[in-house]
Amino acid sequence: MKSIQHLTRNQVDTTKWDQCVQAAPNGLIYAYAFYLDHMAAHWDALVLGDYEAVMPLPWKKKWGIKYLYWVPFTQQMGVFSVKEPAALLVPHFLQAMQGHFKYGEVFLNYDNTGVASAAVHTNFILPLQADYAVIRKGYKTDFIKKNLDKINTSSLYYEPVPEPATALQAYRQAYQDKIGVIKPAEYQQFEQLALVAQQQGWLLLRGVKGKDGHWLATALLLRKNNRLHLLLSTTLPEGRKVFANHFLIDQLIREFAGSGIIFDFEGSDIPGIAHFYKGFGSVNQPYFVYRFNALPWWIAFLLSKQTNN
Structure with missing residues (x-):
């Protein structure tokens, strides 16, 4: 499998990014660059190969800790893939994500199935x-x-x-x-x-x-x-x-x-x-929310209190 790159927002080729979301069978409007630019406080990206699959990473920072969060008016994000089934790529993207973020929640789309620890949410x-x-x-x-x-x-x-x-x-x-x-x-x-x-x-x-x-x-x-x-x-x-x-x-x-x-x-x-x-x-057509925490318990507790306010 090709490597998954972590990119900051200014490193993202928005033309290739949007082309990937447009061509992906599970492409959703929330993942387009214009949507993320308007609604996310900040966002990074995971990119497979030459934008064959992508995953937006919307983040905020508290006490110097970057964490992933729910973006208002945004129901689903996760992995969007042009060639391979997105569900097969999700474990690899989540592993790559946790190399850069230690805490947060990820709203995976309806095609990102198979994550055993993810909560299931209803969408009609x-x-x-x-x-x-x-x-x-x-x-x-x-x-x-x-x-x-x-x-x-x-x-x-x-x-x-x-x-x-x-x-x-x-x-x-x-x-x-x-x-x-x-x-x-x-x-x-x-x-x-x-x-x-x-x-x-x-x-x-x-x-x-x-x-x-x-x-x-x-x-x-x-x-x-x-x-x-x-x-x-x-x-x-x-x-x-x-x-x-x-x-x-x-x-x-x-x-x-x-x-x-x-x-x-x-x-x-x-x-x-x-x-x-x-x-x-x-x-x-359910979607999924994956929550993760690799921080010391007391930091995670304080961070959760702040991010929920």
Whole structure:
């Protein structure tokens, strides 16, 4: 096997890096250089050969110790490979990684299977090869179809959201108390990322309005590598009363049915949300989180207290 190089950010050939992610069967938008540059505090890289496989290493530093961490608005990273199956390469990349980092957590993607000590997390996807009528038949009759039948479609309007800030403001308004781990600066970084994605034609903004013209639900999605990622989905209090979230997802599916892309719900391990996503006939495509610690116990304890704050 060819050697795996450790590179700092300024040593990465971003053209070759992005070409690898683009060509990899498991390529995901989070691994592109522009995404990492916007959202990661810092990132290094592991590269196999001439960018035949890559692994981003997002890191922070505390007390002079560099550690790997979860990047906001980023579900999966790990190993992305063009030629060899990624799962076969993961052990080698993890070994190389631990030559440079002694502590942290790595969010491995759905194709990075076989790491026995990794925690398994839920992510639902829905392939949109078939037309809408066929996909609709796969909805769970006792849940989604029943609630969709209750909707007065003449009083709900599915339309584009004008700018990322609108979707982000709705998300923060509805969920800030529940997702306090995301800092104001990280929302600003994500908005800038969304604006770049919009210029590239990768951003999709959709929402549901009521008769009064107020938003009842919004969605911010990124489309790349034949995958439509539902990064932000928000239902405002008035929208809950009229099943605006059901209507929004159903209309997104209707819009992209027959396109052949994969609708990625981006989760969830939360039972209520998982039940909702499963109701649309989606299937679980799990991803994995690998945590490691080769530091003295007392340093690791103090570091974990700091990094979780």
